[in-house]
Amino acid sequence: MTYRSIKGTRDILPSESWKWQRVEERIRKVMERFNYKEIRTPLFEQTSLFSRSIGELTDLVSKEMYTFEDRSGESITLRPEMTASVVRAYIQHNLGKQLPLVKLYYLGPAFRQERPQAGRLRQFHQFGAEAIGSANPDLDAEMISLSLAIYEELGVKEPLLKINSVGCQNCRPAYMKVLIKALEKIRHELSPESQHRLGVNPLRILDSKLEQDQRATSGVPLMRDHLCPDCAAHYKSVKERLSALGYKFEEDGRLVRGLDYYTKTAFEVISRQLGAQDALAGGGRYDLLVKELGGEATPGIGFAAGMERLMMVLGKNSPSDQEEGTTIFIATVDRKSQDWAMKHALELRRQGVSVELDYLGRSLKAQMREADRQRARYVLIIGENELEARRATLKDMKSGAQETTTFEEIFKRVVSSSKA
RNA sequence: GUGUCCAUAGUUCAGUCGGUCAGAACGCCAGGUUGUGGCCCUGGAGGUCGAGGGUUCGAGUCCCUCUGGACACCCCA
Numbered sequence: 001m002t003y004r005s006i007k008g009t010r011d012i013l014p015s016e017s018w019k020w021q022r023v024e025e026r027i028r029k030v031m032e033r034f035n036y037k038e039i040r041t042p043l044f045e046q047t048s049l050f051s052r053s054i055g056e057l058t059d060l061v062s063k064e065m066y067t068f069e070d071r072s073g074e075s076i077t078l079r080p081e082m083t084a085s086v087v088r089a090y091i092q093h094n095l096g097k098q099l100p101l102v103k104l105y106y107l108g109p110a111f112r113q114e115r116p117q118a119g120r121l122r123q124f125h126q127f128g129a130e131a132i133g134s135a136n137p138d139l140d141a142e143m144i145s146l147s148l149a150i151y152e153e154l155g156v157k158e159p160l161l162k163i164n165s166v167g168c169q170n171c172r173p174a175y176m177k178v179l180i181k182a183l184e185k186i187r188h189e190l191s192p193e194s195q196h197r198l199g200v201n202p203l204r205i206l207d208s209k210l211e212q213d214q215r216a217t218s219g220v221p222l223m224r225d226h227l228c229p230d231c232a233a234h235y236k237s238v239k240e241r242l243s244a245l246g247y248k249f250e251e252d253g254r255l256v257r258g259l260d261y262y263t264k265t266a267f268e269v270i271s272r273q274l275g276a277q278d279a280l281a282g283g284g285r286y287d288l289l290v291k292e293l294g295g296e297a298t299p300g301i302g303f304a305a306g307m308e309r310l311m312m313v314l315g316k317n318s319p320s321d322q323e324e325g326t327t328i329f330i331a332t333v334d335r336k337s338q339d340w341a342m343k344h345a346l347e348l349r350r351q352g353v354s355v356e357l358d359y360l361g362r363s364l365k366a367q368m369r370e371a372d373r374q375r376a377r378y379v380l381i382i383g384e385n386e387l388e389a390r391r392a393t394l395k396d397m398k399s400g401a402q403e404t405t406t407f408e409e410i411f412k413r414v415v416s417s418s419k420a
Numbered sequence: 421g422u423g424u425c426c427a428u429a430g431u432u433c434a435g436u437c438g439g440u441c442a443g444a445a446c447g448c449c450a451g452g453u454u455g456u457g458g459c460c461c462u463g464g465a466g467g468u469c470g471a472g473g474g475u476u477c478g479a480g481u482c483c484c485u486c487u488g489g490a491c492a493c494c495c496c497a
Contacts, residue, residue, distance in 0.1 A: 004488075007488085007489095058495095059494080059495055059496085060495075060496080063421080063495095064495075064496090081496095081497080110497085112495090112496080112497095114494085114495065114496080115421075115422090115493090115494080115495095116489090116490090117490080117491060117492070117493095118490080118491065118492090119496095119497080120495085120496075120497085124497070125497090126497055127497095128497085193493090193494080204495090209493080209494095210493095257496095258495065258496060259496095268497095275491075275492085276491080276492060276493085277495090277496070277497080279496065279497060280497075281497065282496075282497060283497095303497095304497055305497060306496085306497030307497085308497080309497065310497090331455085331456075333455060363450090363454095363455090363456095364455050364456055365450095365451095365453080365455085365456060365457080366449085366450085366457095367456085367457090368455095368456045368457040368458090369456095369457055369458085370457085371456095371457065372457040372458055373457085373458095376457095379456080379457080381455070381456070383455060384455095385455090393455090393456090395456075395457085397457070397458085400457085400458095402456085
């Protein structure tokens with residue numbers, strides 16, 4: 001038996017990792033244009049941080065977390081998302097005392113023990129942003145705009161924006177009563193699953209994928225029609241700001257977030273190019289979360305996005321550019337030239353040039369083939385004759401032209417072309 | 421957790437009613453140029469046909485179990 005990566009985890013091999021690097025770079029760039037600063041938090045936290053913030057009864061907490069006891073008996077959980085950690089750090093380091101509005105972004109792995117499928121892994125990667133310290137709907141618009149700007153920057157085709165308001169502690173409880181009452185009335189028309197959800201998470205029934213549920217709930221009251229004046233005004237403002245920024249969006253009164261901490265604005269970015277797991281990003285406002293986790297009552301908003309899903313969408317679009325090749329391959333023919341190559345490869349590398357040479361004792365022909373495979377811009381050929389004459393042959397792999405000249409001249413050329 | 425489908429060389433796949441079916445392409449290595457790439461030609465290495473049982477004179481090919489994978493439900497990024 002051979003070892004394999006654990007179910008739902010995967011290796012990102014060199015054939016792919018360079019693409020991830022490119023994408024991550026551009027994500028960071030956009031984040032920074034919006035003046036969000038990176039935060040890196042630990043991969044694991046105290047279990048209660050997540051259960052308290054996300055909600056004890058949510059599916060995520062009740063059956064999807066990687067929770068274990070460490071050797072001291074403390075309950076530890078691999079982060080299933082990043083918002084809780086970011087808010088924890090915000091409180092722990094009193095970030096709100098240093099700045100009235102804290103804008104943070106993150107990028108990294110998260111863990112959820114679900115059955116893997118297209119766009120869903122047990123170790124997956126998320127990037128996202130959090131802005132803590134303002135309840136201003138302008139900030140909601142900025143946050144949504146930020147998430148879309150990233151997809152725009154990367155050339156994602158037709159990301160679909162869906163928004164909704166999930167209310168607040170003032171209006172949601174009352175609405176829930178109305179909703180449950182309405183659902184009770186049509187209970188027998190609901191799917192068995194939804195009948196079960198009635199007792200656990202009635203909101204979920206609204207976005208059930210089953211035709212049966214959709215039909216049955218067509219006349220059921222929606223949160224957006226039962227918002228308190230404050231929430232209604234906020235929601236209206238967000239929509240106005242989005243329109244003013246030129247964004248198209250779809251109001252989805254059935255959009256629900258799976259995490260308990262959301263209030264008011266909820267949004268999702270969907271891609272039709274994905275499978276059943278079609279959410280590229282999801283987020284919303286969480287005005288109660290900081291207080292819930294022990295900080296001073298501070299409003300916040302954020303979003304999280306899936307890297308794997310992004311990569312899937314990007315893979316389906318442009319044929320994408322090529323990985324950069326090495327700049328120069330030094331081909332050698334014997335021990336002496338190999339010694340020379342080792343020494344000068346290091347020298348060139350110190351000057352910022354990417355250099356490769358042969359470690360398999362291959363023929364010159366094989367080394368040339370290797371250089372070609374690496375898409376080297378130049379091959380430097382060094383042998384007995386050259387060593388003696390303190391010259392080497394430099395071949396331009398694109399044109400095929402080659403010339404024998406002094407080491408100094410060659411290095412000058414290689415270093416300058418590597419900087420270009 | 422439930423369901424459906426799948427499992428043959430490094431990769432993508434052929435293998436017809438169970439009887440040379442262990443193959444192709446690409447990739448890899450070498451040679452064709454005893455110091456030179458990409459194209460082309462030639463040759464080579466590489467598989468206990470996911471694992472374990474069973475049916476049969478005989479099983480990649482049929483049956484069972486297991487493992488792994490994909491997708492969907494669920495859930496969500």
